[in-house]
Amino acid sequence: MFRAGVDLIQLDVSVLDGKRQPVTGLNASDFTVFENGVQRPVRAFTSIQLRPNAGTAVAATVPLDVVTNQVGQQEGRLVVILMDRSIPSGQPTLIARKVAVAAVGALGPYDLAALVSTSGAVPQNLTADRTRLINAINERRDWSTGHSKELKDVMTIPDDALSDGRCLCGLCVLETLTRIADAVQNTPRRRKVLLFIGSSVIFQAGPRAPSADVGCDWRVSEARRRLFDSLALSNLTVHSIDPSGLASLGPQTRAGALGGKQGEDGPVRRLQKMQTEISELLSDQGSLHVLPDLTGGRAVSNTNAPEAKVPEIFGESDTYYVVGFERGMSDQRDDKRSIEVKVARPGVRVYAQRQYTVPAVEKSVVPRGADAPMSLEKALRGLLPNASRPLTLSVGAFAGSDTASAIVMVNVDVGAFANAREMAMPLEFAVSAVNQKTGRQIAFARETATIRFKPGTSNRRAEANVQTHVELTPGDYEVRVAVSDPATGIAASVFCPVTVPLFGNAPLSLSDVIVETTDRMPSLPASATQVPTTTTRRVFEQDEGVRALVQVYQGTQRTDVIVPVSVRTTILDAKGRAIRDQLLALTAKDFTNRRAALALDIGALPSGDYVLTVDASLARQKTSRVLHFAVE
Incomplete structure (x- = not known):
């Protein structure tokens, strides 16, 4: 928000056609903004085109040796590459790195990107230096905390992600996503993009046996609510990318198939295991659609080359708009207000911040040294x-x-x-x-x-x-x-x-x-x-x-x-x-x-x-x- 006689709320707005291509050529008169259902006047408007052209200056390709803290007031993307703990070990980890490297290759000259993991670590904070990002991606580290299907076949204790003490109830994932959404708020001239690279997200814990119940149902529900609230305030577009590739379901597709022991019916056990894996796959892939559906992103799965979709994802934000509207007056402070943006073009989809918080009155002077x-x-x-x-x-x-x-x-x-x-x-x-x-x-x-x-x-x-x-x-x-x-x-x-x-x-x-x-x-x-x-x-x-x-x-x-x-x-x-x-x-x-x-x-x-x-x-x-x- 900035002050110029009136209080203006700035929004970065993405407008896509039916093929998810950015709609260009719009002007201020094409946009209508509603605050709590009431139309508000549009006072500022900028059309931003990020796609570099053949005449890009040599200097634009050189990383700057001086940084500023005014990144939110600059144009370009803020891209967060999130390597999730649900990335399966083995080949999917290599594919996850390919996706991340493809994202770095798709960055524009004025974009900033960061590499984050759901353990809370930030291997590389926001930077325009592609070499640093590539080095962080290729650093020898195991992003995954899960087990391979082969190991699950022989585990005597069932694998339970909710009971994993390293991320109890799966909360570390939701909390990391919330911290990212909180961090990119108040950056209205930037398009905010999160690439979630992983195979699943826990959004519901469900009922559990009393001996295993540590309150996951309530904990996950609260963490989910905080995440959704933060996403509404940040206009962070989440794209989920599954590095697992085309799935081979059932133990019969792997060496050391179940069954075959005396007194056991091998085919029945394999069928039961396959049915369980089908159910888990549908649940996991369904969870990857939740945040993209909420924020206007994509969910990429069932492909052995998900990195090929990365240029298309970046292409969606090549053009966007910054719209400033005059907010309504109110005696209440710290209250949340809903935002809806409409565009006078048929068949388009509009993605913008859905809420904002009315700022509290700031104290002009604080006693010397206080806080x-x-x-x-x-x-x-x-x-x-x-x-x-x-x-x-x-x-x-x-x-x-x-x-x-x-x-x-x-x-x-x-x-x-x-x-x-x-x-x-x-x-x-x-x-x-x-x-x-x-x-x-x-x-x-x-x-x-x-x-x-x-x-x-x-x-x-x-x-x-x-x-x-x-x-x-x-x-x-x-x-x-x-x-x-x-x-x-x-x-x-x-x-x-x-x-x-x-x-x-x-x-x-x-x-x-x-x-x-x-x-x-x-x-x-x-x-x-x-x-x-x-x-x-x-x-x-x-x-x-x-x-x-x-x-x-x-x-x-x-x-x-x-x-x-x-x-x-x-x-x-x-x-x-x-x-x-x-x-x-x-x-x-x-x-x-x-x-x-x-x-x-x-x-x-x-x-x-x-x-x-x-x-x-x-x-x-x-x-x-x-x-x-x-x-x-």
């Missing part, structure tokens, strides 16, 4: 960062003096916390690093500092870059930063992934790239010293001095002889043309403690979008870094 610690901790949690104040964050890994760890430089711009009365104010900070493989927090620090803000200009807002660092061993991490104003209790956060290379052992490696600027101010005397400032900005003015800093390493723990390294730096414009191209030959004298520092001038360019590429090579060893920036 600030809780605000910081809460801002660090969740799938999406807290966007109450715009933040930008850059994170870069450099080899440390301690050969066992790297120094990860953290730079966050908190300029949005500035106010007109004070150009210096205390802010509270919390920084955490989470291991992407285990989901565990590896490092955490918090502090309070007085921040001085650089006044804004006509082209940009106030700026205050705050630097800190954490020491991490090689691996993949997500760095999370939360910032709070203790005077108001307002907190915001921003998340950024980082990979720490094997600086110590790798024959050749590069640090990440950081950027520093120096304002060129003609009013200063020529002898005045201008101090460069590290910045998270990637859009620069032509009168700024801008340098990209990167370090080259030849194994900081190695003892072999330093050899020449070739470094090529290239700046391409939006059309892929080389604006600058330089080849550097680094020799032993350029290295100190097995590292060489480069400062690359990327200023004094015409207006436009650019990509800086740094390619280093040593014999057969090659590595590179890229930086996307613009000049206006």
Whole structure:
């Protein structure tokens, strides 16, 4: 919701024809919005087309090295790939990975995706970096907690998913789905898509023997209600994809068929087992239709190549609309109101948020320090960062003096916390690093500092870059930063992934790239010293001095002889043309403690979008870094 004289509720709306193709060419007059059954005026309208065309700029394909917490206000998809515990072991697990990889391949240039499991782990949070997503998908881990049919044939104790202590009553699945739906609320300019990859979902527990009854019926009912309520508020479209493939039913289709023992009727037992498996299959596949039917998604099953359906699923959200309507007035707060969106086109299906909650009156001032610690901790949690104040964050890994760890430089711009009365104010900070493989927090620090803000200009807002660092061993991490104003209790956060290379052992490696600027101010005397400032900005003015800093390493723990390294730096414009191209030959004298520092001038360019590429090579060893920036 945003305020512009009136309260507007923004909705992302998908309109599909009878063949599930997006309907294009609609305008505001085609939409009618009803709140609690009463028509409300449409005050804002945007048509969004995501399908990339042949003229997509080179820079759009380069992952950004700076992230923002304003992902909900950007256009594109938010895609959550959920690997469920019901994925059968063996071949279905391989197919599940194929489906997930196909989803990454279908991402558009401005989409963000995350990989989640129903155990609550987040192997990869929302990112546009396809390499990170693919690595997380292919990480050696067993998504399944179920048993194969062959094992079930010989189990003496019946397999009972409701009694599994790792996910009692199957609640972990419904709770994970609810957390995802909660997290993507209030992102009206994004299409939200969840790919549920699994073979079943428990929506009903049913009656159970007293000895096995742990209250699953009531627990599942409550969890289901919370999930459905959250889905109504989020407009998250759920697609269920079963990786089990075409089913072979009955023990006679498997080695070691039941029956054949003395006193047993083998054919009768096999028939009973087949009937049981048919009933279970119909129940499982029926459960996979529940959420797609509720949210307008698809249920894909009974195919050995479900990954082939992924492009069609993504095609449904190539076009969507953002509709802002004026909400009705009411003295009640925190009440839920129903939403219905209609489109003046015959034979179309419309999918939009079905409810919203009237926000409570916010307190403008909170006593200094009140609830600030809780605000910081809460801002660090969740799938999406807290966007109450715009933040930008850059994170870069450099080899440390301690050969066992790297120094990860953290730079966050908190300029949005500035106010007109004070150009210096205390802010509270919390920084955490989470291991992407285990989901565990590896490092955490918090502090309070007085921040001085650089006044804004006509082209940009106030700026205050705050630097800190954490020491991490090689691996993949997500760095999370939360910032709070203790005077108001307002907190915001921003998340950024980082990979720490094997600086110590790798024959050749590069640090990440950081950027520093120096304002060129003609009013200063020529002898005045201008101090460069590290910045998270990637859009620069032509009168700024801008340098990209990167370090080259030849194994900081190695003892072999330093050899020449070739470094090529290239700046391409939006059309892929080389604006600058330089080849550097680094020799032993350029290295100190097995590292060489480069400062690359990327200023004094015409207006436009650019990509800086740094390619280093040593014999057969090659590595590179890229930086996307613009000049206006």
